[in-house]
Amino acid sequence: MTEKLYYTNPYQKEFTAKVQDLHSLPDGKFGVVLDRTAFYPEGGGQPYDTGWLNDIPVLAVSEDNGLIVHVTAARPNGETVLGRLDWARRFDHMQQHSGEHILSAVFSDLFGGENVGFHLGDEAVYIDVTMGALTGEQAATAESAANAFVFANLPVKSEFVTGGDLASFPLRKQPAKDYAKIRLVSVTGVDCCPCGGTHVAASGEIGLIKLRSWERKAGIVRVDFVCGGRALEDYRLNSAVTRDLSVRFSVPVEEVPAAVERQLGKTETLSRQLQAAKRELAGHQAGELYEKADMLSDLKLAVSVIPDATAAELADLARAVLARGRAVVLLATGSAELGKAHFVFACTPGTPADMGKLLKQTLAVMGGNGGGTASWAQGGGNWSDKLEDALRAARADVCK
């Protein structure tokens, strides 16, 4: 059995220990078992500690039958080693984990919602609470209650008790199975439950507990929160974003949502006006194309490259030209910038040209996909500087 120093003193950052077992692992790594350790292995939702054994990085830690195995990046020399924790990582885990105890107790006391899951990751921290839903008002009430316990700076204690003595403790949740001896963690007057993790000594060290969001899942509400250092980071980010928006919109921070709403309204109006203007422009463009088109027997032959048009705009334009009279319309758009080209070949039904065939010939030169009928064909592919030549060739084919 490895002696677990983190049980007696979770603030121990350094220790010396004897190497009891050393075995090689794949990729040049080693598994190191010591007689004692301050490294917490993964468990109860709390991730493992990292750090160093004799300056060799400890990459992961796990527990196997009471033995704690440190996975190191290389072989540590000597019969005894100096262990050092990555304290920033461990203290962050202590803040989040201790905050989880208080928040879980608050949800249980206020709403009867029980914690049935805890995740503490690099990005997200959340608890799953047995509630059908959570309102914004309830979330704010829970947040305030949890922070009141933080501000009261209550002692957080741990102790081992025998299974028979459990009944005399006000447990928030029962242990998963029967143990001869079990470790209880209590936040004085707030929470008491079985736990093997590492915690701060007084609730004030948790710092701010902030609920960030929550969502309903099958039978539970998942509550995303941050404590301490993570809450500071979160506040810093949100404060920078709102300050930036406040400057951009030239309004106080509290008026930013209304300013964004006004801007969205303006954008919608402008977008509608732009669409109307585009439709009008297409009408003029179609008129001009039709008027300036050469005559081919009794047909107008309109051929043009339209810059910056979408496939849909090109098709609308072709339809608008055809609506003015009997015609063959050969349109192309595209640019080297976008790297794309698009064609619409259309004619009044019954004219002697075959648009589908013509497009296939054009795409054989240009590259790309497309097809259609004798009176309507469209398609395109990658941009090529052969676009103008391809359109000229298609025109010549119609004139044959």
Ligand SMILES: [Zn+2]
């Ligand atoms: Zn705990």
